Amino acid sequence: MIEQPSYYAIIPANVRYDKKLPSKAPLLYGEITALCNKEGVCWASDDYFMNLYEVSKSTIQSWLKSLDENGYIDREVILKKDSKEIDKRYIRISDRVYRKTGIPYADNLENPIPKNRVDNITNNNNTSINKEVEDAPQNNESESLVSEKKSFNLWQKNWGFPNSVAQQDLHEWINDFGDELVTHAIKYALRSNVTSRGADRYLWQVFDDYKKYKITTVEQALKKEEEHQQQKSREYAAEKTKRTNYRQPIQKEKLPDWSQEGYVPEAPKSTMSDEERDELKKKLSRFRKKEI
Structure with a gap:
């Protein structure tokens, strides 16, 4: 240690x-x-x-x-x-x-x-x-301790006391976005079941998106989250439809002829050659003579 x-x-x-x-x-x-x-x-x-x-x-x-x-x-x-x-x-x-x-x-x-x-x-x-x-930038929070902010208290309540790296990040996020929006982002992470181990990295991704889409208020963040959820729902529905359309057709097994209604069995076909047939006739003839 x-x-x-x-x-x-x-x-x-x-x-x-x-x-x-x-x-x-x-x-x-x-x-x-x-x-x-x-x-x-x-x-x-x-x-x-x-x-x-x-x-x-x-x-x-x-x-x-x-x-x-x-x-x-x-x-x-x-x-x-x-x-x-x-x-x-x-x-x-x-x-x-x-x-x-x-x-x-x-x-x-x-x-x-x-x-x-x-x-x-x-x-x-x-x-x-x-x-x-x-x-320093005019909108910075250097005059107020980070520990006095709602976002800090929310972090501490759910993920434990933030280490020095997390405190520095909280300070930077509050400077850039304000305590209210940072608090909202932490609540969003908690709803997504983010653990203390991955909180800092997850929130960096959230705030990168805020910068990308120029989100500066909670209202804008809520609107973007709703759009994201709708997009996920559309993608899920499209994927479900795709899986249904590509499902292999069910092959029906053909029933045997004897199971069909009105089936008449065919007479068995002889497999004897002409010579074998003549020989059989001769044997029957000799057999009948003996009976007489």
């Missing part, structure tokens, strides 16, 4: 709202800042992050690559002597982030930055502290 220390993670707005990043990469960024807060540099291996987020190694590497390519982290790899095998890997928060946001992430760094510009601080015991940021 991974130890859950009480140091803080910082996820600036420019990281949280960067559409070029995979959806969970900002969480990984926050964990890296937390580890940098503790050590001044992140030493954690891919295995550590794999166990923490319960994803594959390739997924972790993809998140790290995206953070690196978009200028949020710097990675340094040290190889073993006379070998291409990796000995150590360091991850640091990129100086480019500081220059762009003016946000500090640790007091023990060489160039700390004023503390009055903190965007989003999340410690890994799932407690969030959100403050207003100038560059």
Whole structure:
């Protein structure tokens, strides 16, 4: 079991709202800042992050690559002597982030930055502290704790307390769609018998559809759900008709001639040859002479 220390993670707005990043990469960024807060540099291996987020190694590497390519982290790899095998890997928060946001992430760094510009601080015991940021979207919910929302309470009541990943997702969904629509989506998932294990992934699909069809209200969602149900009913009826039409015809077995009304049996046909017939006549003739 991974130890859950009480140091803080910082996820600036420019990281949280960067559409070029995979959806969970900002969480990984926050964990890296937390580890940098503790050590001044992140030493954690891919295995550590794999166990923490319960994803594959390739997924972790993809998140790290995206953070690196978009200028949020710097990675340094040290190889073993006379070998291409990796000995150590360091991850640091990129100086480019500081220059762009003016946000500090640790007091023990060489160039700390004023503390009055903190965007989003999340410690890994799932407690969030959100403050207003100038560059955040105007409709964001950063001023209200996610835990105060109906959607959060509904999730907790039916699927248990949401982990840090689910909390981040809830925060993002509430920002994008509002608490009322997120609550409706959770109720829709519950009616579909979605379990806690698959809730996060299922809801991502729901909200992807909302974005695709530009759904922003509960009324629009209900209308789309009704259309979807009607479409399913039509497809079911069409499939049922197709199965009926392609059903093989029932073959009726023909009854034998002797079972038919008015049947007259045919006289048996002789199978004797002419010679055999002549021989039989001779035998009968001799037999009659003996009787006389």
